[in-house]
Amino acid sequence: MSSLSDKIENYLRELIKRYEGEVEIKRNRLADDFNCAPSQINYVLDTRFTVERGYIIESRRGGGGFVRIIKVKLNSKNEAIKNIIKQLESPLQPKEAKGIVKRLFDNNLISQRDRIILEAAISKKSIGFNDDEKNNIRTQVLKNTLKAIFKI
Amino acid sequence: MSSLSDKIENYLRELIKRYEGEVEIKRNRLADDFNCAPSQINYVLDTRFTVERGYIIESRRGGGGFVRIIKVKLNSKNEAIKNIIKQLESPLQPKEAKGIVKRLFDNNLISQRDRIILEAAISKKSIGFNDDEKNNIRTQVLKNTLKAIFKI
């Protein structure tokens, strides 16, 4: 008794397997094939192809648009990064953010070079400090850069 | 399944590579080859061969008219970086910032890895968009990360 979402999920998993971890789809086309609302595809993506499960989604709108699903190889490093990403929810202050980067480095999860870049990115100098919105941005920056690293 | 614009872009890049950084085309002729409106060529030029990415466009109208695309060579690496950093003054929109990163990568000044990380850092997803303050933060992030990379 699998739901439509499950079927779409299975279908995508198959595709991803066949194409060795990376696949590109047309959202509307796929929705059409499965006879559902396009936004259902997003639902499936949002609930089943998350970072926690080791996927990254990229997309482009407009003519020739697409949705790309990338399966990330889950070694222990990525596993660890993934967990840290999951914890990045509440707005981080500069010091806290820096602490996380240090931790990543100390545990050999990112290189020295990565560390230098990340620290510069999230620094007070770059983003500023004190209001919640800035800290929010900082958290997003850290989160997205980690996702990017995770993908590489 | 890339868009027409992508195809034209690729074609032009090829040409530019083949002719060592400078190429001259007939706009209408090219549009005809690709079976599109002439203004589409301008669209491609405007969105993909921008100054941030290190291209200069020259053209002449009238009989014997042409469009010339010139890829600007960066002199010594450090010089180039310094200049790019110096130019990071006015608030950059996501696309502009991304253009700069692309250029740095295309010119072998940063690695693919750096590029992916920087793009994630300055993305709309990380910082947001539309108000001047956000764009300012974006510019600072780019500036500081580049400074960090080149330890200036």
Next chain:
DNA sequence: AGTAGAAGGTCAAAAAAAGTCAAAGTAAAG
């Protein structure tokens, strides 16, 4: 010099995709 025709430029509307969000519907748990 004056003008026709040949290029290229501009701008905005239409079209093509994808994203978001919340309401309505179902299934599962208690």
Next chain:
DNA sequence: CTTTACTTTGACTTTTTTTGACCTTCTACT
């Protein structure tokens, strides 16, 4: 049988590309 969690649907938004009508600049020819 009620409450909660998960799915499905649809209306509306945003982004990107494509098309076309009209404008400007140049060259060549009389």
